Amino acid sequence: MIARFVVALVPVFACAGQENRSGPLPDPLPSPVSPSAASPAAASPTPPSSSPVSPSAASPTTPSPSPASPPPASPPSVLPSPASPSPASPSPASPSPASPPPSACTVDGDCNFVRDRCAAVPGQAVSPECVCFQGTCALRPSGPRISQQACDTTRDCNIDLATARCGPDLPDDNLRVRWTGPTCQCNATDHRCHFAWVDPIACKTVDDCWVEETPLIRPIPRPRRLKGRTFKGCVDGERVPACDAGQCTLHGLRC
Secondary structure, X not given: OHHHHHHHHHHHHHHHHHHHXXXXXXXXXXXXXXXXXXXXXXXXXXXXXXXXXXXXXXXXXXXXOOOOOOOOOOOOOOOOOOXXXXXXXXXXXXXXXXXXXOOEOOOHHHOEEEOOEEEOOOOOOOOOOEEEEOOEEEEOOOOOEEEEEEOOOHHHOEEEOOOOEXXXXXXXXXXXXXXXXXXXXXXXOOOXXXXXXXXXOEOOOHHHEEEEOOOOOEEEXXXXXXXXXXXXXXXXXXXXXXXXXXXXXXXXXXX
């Protein structure tokens, strides 16, 4: 038994002596690392951190301030091109003034008062101030009417039969002076246009007619004290009384 143990140890000692003579044995080769056993940190590089560096972690060295860069030049302003004028739209036509109602008549019953004038329109009641004068409806006021505008002569005064207006502000219709019916004259005292209605005066001869000059020139019945007297033109006046067609009238003279 002992002899077997000694025989087994002999090779061991022999190998040990050989190791001492030839130096240390080389290190064993490393075993290959399997891909599955590789560490994740070693397999892929760590991506850089995207979180900002806090001021405390920044380098204590303060960088020198860089010179201020000039502000960026603003682009040149471009003036808007003037808009081409659009064609002017036609202005709405102003309404034309309403034409006056008709005034032609044959009898007083054809004339009625409408708004501010006498006109030949039917009505429920006949206006007593609207009459038919020489085929035209005319307003016959109950009293005289005087204009606010001044006048120098009767030529400055015009008349509107439908409204019984008399003044310089009316269109010239050559109807200012009549010896019968509506008349419009310039009074020499107040220099205002006076409107009056002269009633016809029946006559047989000129001896039935005379002339009145104030406040308006008009024919009048001859006063009894003047019967048989001859009116002298340009001496007694420029308007000579006459009897025409059974009515008293006046004939003008140029003195």
